[in-house]
Amino acid sequence: MQVKIENPLCRVPVSMILDDSCPLVNLSHFWIKLREKRSTADMPVEIPESFARKFGEWCAEQGVKGKFSFVPMPGGLGTIDLGLPGFSKAHLDEWIDAAKETIWPNFDFTPEMITHCQVVDLSDWTMTDEWEQSEWAERPIPAEVLGPYIAAALRILHNIDIPAEGVTSPGAFGSADLNAYGEAALQAQKEVNGNPTPFFFCEVEEKALAYPKLYSLDKEKGECCVGIVAGTGDWFAGWEGNNRGAIHSPDMCITEDLQGGRMPELIAAGCPAVMVSHWPGFYFQGEEIGFNIFKTVVGRLNQLPNIIWMKTSEIARYWMAREMAKIEAAEDGCRIWSPIPCPSFTLRLSRARQADWRVNGKPLREVSDPLSLQPGRWARHGEDIVLAFDLRSGKTTVSA
Ligand SMILES: [Zn+2]
Structure with a gap:
């Protein structure tokens, strides 16, 4: 992914x-x-x-x-x-x-x-x-x-x-x-x-x-x-x-x-x-x-x-969070480490088929399209999914 x-x-x-x-x-x-x-x-x-x-x-x-x-x-x-x-x-x-x-x-x-x-x-x-x-x-x-x-x-x-x-x-x-x-x-x-x-x-x-x-x-x-x-x-x-x-x-x-x-x-x-x-x-x-x-x-x-x-x-x-965040793709999502928090952090996971997306174990809610995203929501977009959440400093796990 x-x-x-x-x-x-x-x-x-x-x-x-x-x-x-x-x-x-x-x-x-x-x-x-x-x-x-x-x-x-x-x-x-x-x-x-x-x-x-x-x-x-x-x-x-x-x-x-x-x-x-x-x-x-x-x-x-x-x-x-x-x-x-x-x-x-x-x-x-x-x-x-x-x-x-x-x-x-x-x-x-x-x-x-x-x-x-x-x-x-x-x-x-x-x-x-x-x-x-x-x-x-x-x-x-x-x-x-x-x-x-x-x-x-x-x-x-x-x-x-x-x-x-x-x-x-x-x-x-x-x-x-x-x-x-x-x-x-x-x-x-x-x-x-x-x-x-x-x-x-x-x-x-x-x-x-x-x-x-x-x-x-x-x-x-x-x-x-x-x-x-x-x-x-x-x-x-x-x-x-x-x-x-x-x-x-x-x-x-x-x-x-x-x-x-x-x-x-x-x-x-x-x-x-x-x-x-x-x-x-x-x-x-x-x-x-x-x-x-x-x-x-x-x-x-x-x-x-x-x-x-x-x-x-x-x-x-x-823009600084974009550079500072270290992201490692995993089988079922990704792991992120960031030295700073960042509101409305938004990711695209290509060819991610699963549903029930979670950030640090907390379920996100599906919305109809990417432009309806808010922190805590995810949407399908063609082959991909996009999801948004308020990134905290330290470790974050995105999983399905
Ligand atoms: Zn001036």
């Missing part, structure tokens, strides 16, 4: 990444002022709590999952755990509480490094002349320097009771040496959150397949940092939040007949299909242009029969 790991519940993961979503402040306002030295007097300083709440509630209704950035020291203003000068602490905390209540159940929260602007000198928390997304993107930064920097970012979220599951790059931060980035992110996560299975988001791949990548993988210890790769560009309404030239058609992601666009292409290949956009473009000075495009895209995606919305941390976990 041959055993193969399938996509979770025989469905293709889809996910939405929101970047530049600071608590409260409109990052573009500060970024453009600092970086381009332009006046941003015509750009809103805040993106209100009401919009965060509206977005979170809509995503929950539609089953949308993904990742949402919390910039820990947006524009170098101040840190979000202690407060942002010029904004009342109560006002900031209301925003954070609304995001925790409505968005967090379905999205990972990650820092997008520290300021999303200049690199901070950790000895006195002043901004240096280097930029997180320029010098620290173009020049390889050794893990010994990157690790404490990422840990400082994670600690600010930890202080507001957010054990961030991963980290996000502002721009291409860390891209000059992704191995060092993966190693640094893993060390920082172990130190701050006790998390040996984190992820980072840095890369965008608009043409080729965009599978997650594994860094610093240790199959015995069950440690790894996964690089999540977005499969689209920001094909919503851009990052600035007021640039009408950046407005895209929803067809770029998926056409109305559900056949065309980048997402069906990735989904047909069985590759996780991860979209990316920016919070100021979603809000678009209150016109909500990016958000409206996203609503159309989600309405189309949700008509596809074979997708599963996942947080980026859930995709990361599934």
